[in-house]
Amino acid sequence: MxxxxxxxxxxxxxxxxxxxxxxxxxxxxxxxxxxxVVSLDTNDVQSIYLEPDEIGTAVFSEKLDDLVSSWYINNIFLAKDVDTDFTLYRHISVSDSVLIGRLKKVEAAVKLSYNNIVRDWIEMYATRRPAQVEIMLGLSAYYFPFFEEIFDRYELPHELKYMAIIESALNPRAVSRAGATGLWQFMLGTAKGLNLEVTTFVDERRDVLKATDAAARYLKQLYNVYQDWHLVIAAYNCGPGNVNKAITRSGGKTDYWQMYYALPRETRGYVPAYIAATYIMNYYREHQLTPRFPAMALNTDTIMVGQMINLKQISDNLTIDLEALRELNPMYRRDIVPGSPEKSYPVRVPADQVSDFILRSETIYNHERDAHFPDNTLVAPQNSVIAGETEFSTEGKTRIMYTVKSGDNPGYIANWFNISLNDLRNWNNIRRNMIRTGQKLVIYVPEEKVDHYKRINNLSFSAKQALVGKPVTSGQVSEKNERPQRSEAASEDPDYEYYTVKQGDNLWTIAQKYPGISNTDIMKLNNISDVKGLKAGQRLKIRPKS
Structure with a gap:
């Protein structure tokens, strides 16, 4: 209020x-x-705060883009028949009083304040990025049990698990512009201070269990200093030094909202983003959000490896794709597990292949061993790798150039060329997704598909989107005279009621216009098998006329 x-x-x-x-x-x-504007805090109506008005979603939006462009998401969490239009908006109007009431009902040790910046973050999750949030809901089913078990060990509030949503969008390979890495976004110095191993071959900032344990210890240390969870969350993001400076600049105030404008700009949005994440993870159903769980079973187990092994040796001898194995073991930067009799390292594999690994372990260790470990030693890398970035081999690849067109963005381009967003950024030194019309981008493609990818340079925006099965929505059409083509109506059955698809529609929103009709009913009636193929102007049969 x-x-x-x-x-x-x-x-x-x-x-x-x-x-x-x-x-x-x-x-x-x-x-x-x-x-x-003066705002009352929802949990303490006696305290009056100046209400901040800014929202810093750019950094988090970039993390979401990284998440949805990863091999893991596109091959395990997104089935081909699932709607993957990440530009889809959902408009569900909720009043301030309802949002405040819902936040009050959440059992949390961390105070869940409410003001317009928290509302903006809630709208960002629920309205502007719903598809990505649905993926994070699916990921949370995998990661949150690990987080809760470790937080319970350190007697920390379980709801602090939502911090990982803000830190990395639950992407263990996330790397910030400053170099913070992993689910919990540790800088190198902080990681080493928490006894995480970061070497040429291993980066435990990407290890789910090791990094979460380190995050729990760090949060415990910060709480011992500040005795206030808002300040702890802020200090986790920008460092205790910056929080201490903000306290001094604000005249000794230790209330987050009263020292808001003394904090670094990016950190100002951090606590509101955390509160909004807590809200959306508890009330996603009220916003018609559905978790997107893996399209395949992901039961895994851990094998402790006491000698050097390359992930490719495992992949070649077990029925698991190398990329999938990398995603299950993101802590190994060069695919090398540097195990030794003195120190064993964990390797996570599908649970149904643990017995195969054990039975065939000698074969796996000996497979192409001289190629991977000459004289049974670790070979020093010939080229340097920036912390958190994956090496890219150009073997079997051809370098082509793509000219950026009006309306392009790195996410689109990565999809069109079937490459990762990180690779595109690394090849072209792209920062913060900033590219300009006319810019020439270097792209590496398979030698046998050079002609296919070269012709993308001359295709219209709609044609490029069609290549990857993405419909063009309002505001996406980039060429001056290009418009989504309106489908010509086929001969319509006069006994049925029809609906003309509009920009931004999807089967669920259309079904909501007709009580008693579900999106499944519409799909069956119109023989729709691909929910992504809906186009503006298309005529859909809805129901028999009464």
Whole structure:
């Protein structure tokens, strides 16, 4: 609930160090207009805070893009018959009072405040990025039990698990622009201070169990210092030094919202994002969000390896794809597990292949051993690898150039050329997804498909989207005169009611317009097998006329 106070100017003057108010109040309000709203915290109605107005979703949006472009998501979490239109928006209007009421019902040790910036984050999750959130809901079923078990060991609130959503979008390979890596986004110095191994061959920041244990220890240390979970969450993001500076700059205040503008810009949105993540993970059903679970069983087990082995040796001898094995073991930077009699390392494999590994272990260890480990030794790498980035071999690949067109973005381009977003960024030194029209991008493609990929340069935006089975939605059409083509209506049955598909529609939203009709009914009636093939202008048979 928002309240406007007659004394707002004097309150602002005290808070921001304004020593006088001009004779023209409107002019003074124009100068500080973004701070004129006063908000009551939902959990402590006696405390009045200035309500922040900014939202920093750019960094988190980039993490979501990294997540959905990964091999793991596209090959395990997304079945071919699942809607993968990540541009889809869902508009479900929810009042402030309802959101506040729902937050109050969440049992949490971390105070769940509410204001317009928290609402913006909730809308970002529920409305602007629903498909990605559905993937994270599916991922949470895999990761959260690990988190909860470890947090329970350290007597930490279980809801702190939602921090990993903000840190990495539950992507163990996530790397920030500053170099923070893994599910819990540790910088190198912090990781080593927490006894995580980061070497040429191993990066335990990407190990789910090791990194989560380190995160729990770090959170415990921070809470011992601040005794306030909001400050702990902020310090986890920007470091205790920056939080201490913010406390000093705000005149010794230790309330997160009162020191909000003294914090680094990116950190300002961190606690609101955490609160919104807590909300959406508890109330996703109310926003018609459905978890996207793996399209295949993902029961895994761990084998402790006491000698050097390359993941390719395992892949070649077991029925598991090398890329899948890499995704199950993201901590091994060069596919090498540097096991030794002095120190064993874990290798995670599908549970149904553990016995095969044990029975065939001698064959696996000996397979192409001289090629991987000459003289049974680790070979120093010939080229350097930036921490958190995957090596890319150009063997069997051909270098081609793509010219950026108006409306392109790195996510689209990566999909069109069937490459990872990280590879595209690394090849072209792309930062923060910034590319410009006319820019030439280097892309490596399989030698046998060079002609296929070269012709993409000359295709329209709609044609390129069609190559990867993505319909064009409103605002995506980039060429000046290009428009989504309206399908010509086939001969319609006069005994049936029809609906004309509009930009942004999907089968679920269409079904909601007709009580008693489900999206499955529409699919059966119109012989639709691919939910991604819906196009603006298409005519759909809905139900018999009454």
């Amino acid at each position: 928002l309240h406007f106070r007659k004394t707002i100017i004097s309150v602002l003057a005290l808070f921001f160090g304004i020593t006088s108010v001009s004779a023209n109040p409107a002019e003074k309000m124009k100068m500080i207009g973004q701070y004129v």
